[in-house]
Amino acid sequence: MKLAxxxxxxxxxxxxxxxxxxxxxxxxxxxxxxxxxxxxxxxKEIQNGAGPEDRYRMCVLxxxxxxxxxxxxxxIDKQQVSYTVNTVRHFRRQMPEAELYFxxxxxxxxxxxxxxxxQDLLMMAxxxxxxxxxxxxxxxxxxxxxxxxxxxxxxxxxxxIGVSSTMIRRRVxxxxxxxxxxxxxxxxYINKEGLYRQE
Numbered sequence: 001m002k003l004a005x006x007x008x009x010x011x012x013x014x015x016x017x018x019x020x021x022x023x024x025x026x027x028x029x030x031x032x033x034x035x036x037x038x039x040x041x042x043x044k045e046i047q048n049g050a051g052p053e054d055r056y057r058m059c060v061l062x063x064x065x066x067x068x069x070x071x072x073x074x075x076i077d078k079q080q081v082s083y084t085v086n087t088v089r090h091f092r093r094q095m096p097e098a099e100l101y102f103x104x105x106x107x108x109x110x111x112x113x114x115x116x117x118x119q120d121l122l123m124m125a126x127x128x129x130x131x132x133x134x135x136x137x138x139x140x141x142x143x144x145x146x147x148x149x150x151x152x153x154x155x156x157x158x159x160x161i162g163v164s165s166t167m168i169r170r171r172v173x174x175x176x177x178x179x180x181x182x183x184x185x186x187x188x189y190i191n192k193e194g195l196y197r198q199e
Contacts, residue, residue, distance in 0.1 A: 001031050001032070001095065001097065001098040001099065002028065002029060002030045002031045002032075002098070002099045002101065003030070003031065003032050003034060003091070003095060003098045003099070003100055003101070004021075004024055004028075004030050004032070004033045004034065004100075004101035004102065004103050004128065005033075005034050005036050005072075005087065005088065005091065005100070005101070005102050005103070005125070006020070006021055006024075006033055006034065006035050006036060006102075006103040006104075007036040007038060007075075007082075007084060007087065007102070007103075007104065008035075008036070008037070008038060008104075009037070009038050009041060009055065009165065010035065010037045010038075010055050010058065010059050010165070011050050011055055011165050011169070012050060012055070012058050012165060012168055012169075012182060012186055012190060012195070012196075013035070013055075013058050013059050013062045013165075013182070013183075013186060014163050014164075014165060014168055014181055014182045014186070015161060015163055015180075015181060015182060015183070016161045016163040016164070017035075017062070018062060018063075018183070019158060019159060019161055020103065020130045020156075020158050021033045021035070021069060021103065022066075023130070023156060023158045023159075024101070024103050024128055024130070024156060025068050027156055028101065028128065028154070028156075030068065030101065031068065032068055032069075032070060033068060033069050033070070033103070034070050034071070034072050034091075035059045035062075035063060035069065035070070035071045035072070036071075036072050036074065036075055036087060037052065037055045037056050037059055037071070037075065037076055038075055038076075038082045039052055039075040039076045039077070039078055039079060039080065039081075039082050040079070040080060040081045040082055041081075041082055042081050042082065042083060042116070050195050050196065052076040053076075054189075054193060054195060055076075056071065056073060056076055057189065058186050058189055058190075059071040061183065061185035061186055061189060062182075062183045062185065062186055064185065074087065074090065075087060083115070083116040083117075084102065084115060084116070084121060085115065085116050085117040085118075085120055085121040085124075086116075088100060088102060088121055088124050088125045089120075089124065092124050092125075099126075100124060100125040100126070101125055101126045101127070101128050102121070102125045102126070102127050102128065103128045103130060103156075104127065104128070104129065104130070105129070105130055105131075106129045106130060106131035106132075106155075109127065109129040109153065112127070122152045122153070123152070126151070126152055126153070126154060127152060127153045127154070128154050128156050129153060129154065129155050129156065130156050130158050131155060131156065131157055131158070132157070132158065132159075132160040132161075163181050167181075168181060168182060168196070169196040172190060172195070172196035172197065173196055173197060173198060178190070
């Protein structure tokens with residue numbers, strides 16, 4: 001079993017997240033990608049009214065129809081600060097035979113040595129660093145050269161899709177369309193629940 005955990009605030013989840021997860025399945029032969037909405041992130045405040053349940057429900061709506069995608073409530077239900085290494089430890093105990101991966105963006109990878117117990121994390125799971133075309137990979141190779149050599153960090157180039165959760169929230173607050181930037185179910189959910197109206 002090749003299991004990848006894809007963590008994030010998903011505030012909201014958008015097509016870029018889905019393309020990234022699907023590309024990881026394609027490039028690394030993953031059996032499952034577990035979307036892991038953050039409960040209480042250690043490094044940034046979750047803004048503007050999209051609470052844990054809203055973010056969880058949006059993830060569930062977004063992955064519908066993809067049998068390799070699942071959503072986990074693990075970090076949300078813990079109601080504690082969510083450290084990646086603790087989440088990976090939990091799934092390592094639950095699934096000792098699984099080959100674990102953790103998917104994150106290239107920008108976040110540059111900060112990984114500042115995360116909680118980064119050496120432990122990189123020993124338990126292979127890190128997939130998703131990057132867009134043209135991103136200066138020398139930044140990654142410089143700080144993480146040892147782990148690249150040991151194949152604990154893999155660089156995954158994905159199609160360049162200039163969508164971010166920040167952009168989605170801003171567009172909603174400015175009453176601009178987000179159609180096709182998020183799955184249709186997410187667009188309808190945001191409208192129905194009145195999320196992100198006052199960014």
